[in-house]
Amino acid sequence: MFSAYYLQIIILVGINIIMATSLNLITGFTGQLSIGHAAFMSIGAYAAALATLKLGLPFFGSLFFGALLAAFFGVLIGVPTLKLKGDYLAIATLGFGEIVRIVFLNLKITGGAVGLRGVPKNTTILWVIVAAILTIFVLNRILKSRVGRALVAVREDETAAESMGINTTYYKILAFGVGAFFAGLGGGLFSHYFQYIHPNSFGFLRSIEHLCMVVLGGLGNIWGSIIGAAALTAIPEFLRASADYRQLFYGAILVLMMRIRPEGIISGKKSRKIPPGKTSAWRGKNKFLKATR
């Protein structure tokens, strides 16, 4: 049906959709800037691969195990970094990402610098599609619930949220836990598709890539993240023709995008229930809000 090349792009798009939407939960909705998302992915990738190789778990079990372990580390990183905000949290998550990478680089069981090879190719396009749909479905359910409102309140004004009776500590950890869970799921799919993983597959740049997808798509909008993930996965492939200038174009697209539409392809506020005909007034008011903030 598809050539192997297109199949690979589609699978990568699917995995990146999982990564971007789950990061959006942490950064876009809860407002916790995280640049260590690839670390959760790597934990899921290694854990799922090792579960298959050493424990002989079925594919589904391995994926779940990887996701669960990533979620555990998500909570673990969530607890000590709770008091940090903005840039400081970003630095802490960056540090966490590097620590995870270096640990994998030095552990024996993960193959160290050689990487882990011989993972069976269990990930099919069907698995990826089901996993992506499941991720989107679960995140949507969470965001439309009471929990979702609490997360948005934490982003908008933590002090005010706290005085509304929202346990901000709990919800921030929850966001990290759930976000990491799905990142781990994406990691498991990744390792069972490429069959070979190396600590450097999940470095700082990968985390930045995820963040770019979220920001390009629109912070605080799940559908935006899907488009962002698809676009930033596919565009570099189409730019392959221009060979040497590829990264240049890629960068230019990002810069242009931020200049023309800083709120992302679909902005978080725009996806909200707006009465018909009010859209333009809404946009104008948004500009006013931005200027006065």
Added chain:
Amino acid sequence: MLQVEKISTFYGNIQALKEISFSVEEGEIVTLIGANGAGKTTTLLTISGLLKPAAGQISFRDKKVDGFPPHEIVKLGISHVPEGRRIFPRLTLLENLEMGAFTRRDKTGLQDDLKYVFDTFPQLKGREKQVAGTLSGGEQQMLAMGRALMSRPKLLLLDEPSMGLAPMVVQGIFRIIEDINRQGTTILLVEQNAQLALKVARRGYVLETGSITLHDKASSLLKNDGVRKTYLGE
């Protein structure tokens, strides 16, 4: 209802509250007046758990509450309208109110609370979908108070409700404060506008650089020479 005993609160090394004690009885409006930096806001933040007192005790309805996290204190029935309103500007008016009812889980109660808030603040009615940041200052103040009322508090802490509002609007807000009190909510009011605050309150405390220097019936404070000179500009 609320007993504050010898509370001391610090910002780092700076002592903002020096062993202050006061009380609020059920059904009262009590006001704390004082100049900038006297510790009025700090007092409210300490009661609502956003700041932790270094020493002293706070009890609410005979239950010790100092050291509790803010979300627990809200559940006990103390609701705080923070200084500068702190509404969620990018959420709609209705979403803001729903946040105020976060501690409640029953749907029917939510409808009753919404009705109560819209009856108290008729100006907010019909604008449920408006983005809160586009409301006027007075409306934002009403929204902040409405949001706090959504949790059906027994004690409402109001921090500078007159801040940055036109005199006419302030009059309206204070009429509503009296209304809310008449319907059974006890109020602790912090104000720089001492004149207005003392007119609606039953008792008043004067706060100066972290200590309470005067306590009396509000009507007597209004006549007190020192208060008139310092806070009423006469």
